[in-house]
Amino acid sequence: METVAFSSVPTKVGDVLAAVTEDGVAATQFHDGPEVRARISERLRMAVVEDPDRTAPVREELAAYFAGELREFGVALDWRLMSSIQRRVLGTLFTTVPYGHAVTYGELADRSGTGVPARGIGSIMGSNPIPIIVPCHRVVAGNGLGGFSGGEGVESKRWLLTLEGYLQPTLDWDL
Known part of the structure; x- marks a missing residue:
C-alpha cells in the first residue's frame, strides 16, 4: 500500500503543509490541520505515515524559500493529482517561469500549447495541488495581479511576489 507523510513549516503566509508520497511532493497547502491532512490523504487514497526522513527535504527547501535563501526547488514532485491538461499547463x-518573474494568464495559455484560454488557465492555477513549489502565484493578469486562492488570497500572492523581488516591498513589508 502506498503511503503519504505530512509536515508543515511556519511562514508569514501560514503554516505551509506538504504531503509527500514515495514519488515526491503531491500537495502543498497554506493551512495545516487534521481535516486538511485527511482530505489530502483521501484524495490520494493513501494511508498516512510518520516519516520525517521523507519530509525533511521539502521542509528544508520550504524554510529556505521563505527565508529568501532558495530560488529553485529541487524536491521530487508527484503530479498524480493533476489531469493531463493541468499537468501540461x-x-x-x-x-519556464523562474523565481522573480511572472507571466500573464494569456502568455501561459500560449506557452502551454493546450488550447486552453486565459480564463481556463486561471481555473487551472486555482486548482493547483502544489502551490508555491509549482508557482501559480507567478501568473498574473494583464492589468494587475489577478486572483489567488491560496492562503489569504491575493495578499498571499502579493507577499510571495514581493519575497521573490517581482514586486517592490511596501514600507511595512517584513520578510
Whole structure:
C-alpha cells in the first residue's frame, strides 16, 4: 500500500503543509490541520505515515524559500493529482517561469500549447495541488495581479511576489 507523510513549516503566509508520497511532493497547502491532512490523504487514497526522513527535504527547501535563501526547488514532485491538461499547463509554468518573474494568464495559455484560454488557465492555477513549489502565484493578469486562492488570497500572492523581488516591498513589508 502506498503511503503519504505530512509536515508543515511556519511562514508569514501560514503554516505551509506538504504531503509527500514515495514519488515526491503531491500537495502543498497554506493551512495545516487534521481535516486538511485527511482530505489530502483521501484524495490520494493513501494511508498516512510518520516519516520525517521523507519530509525533511521539502521542509528544508520550504524554510529556505521563505527565508529568501532558495530560488529553485529541487524536491521530487508527484503530479498524480493533476489531469493531463493541468499537468501540461502547470508543468510549463514550473519549467519556464523562474523565481522573480511572472507571466500573464494569456502568455501561459500560449506557452502551454493546450488550447486552453486565459480564463481556463486561471481555473487551472486555482486548482493547483502544489502551490508555491509549482508557482501559480507567478501568473498574473494583464492589468494587475489577478486572483489567488491560496492562503489569504491575493495578499498571499502579493507577499510571495514581493519575497521573490517581482514586486517592490511596501514600507511595512517584513520578510
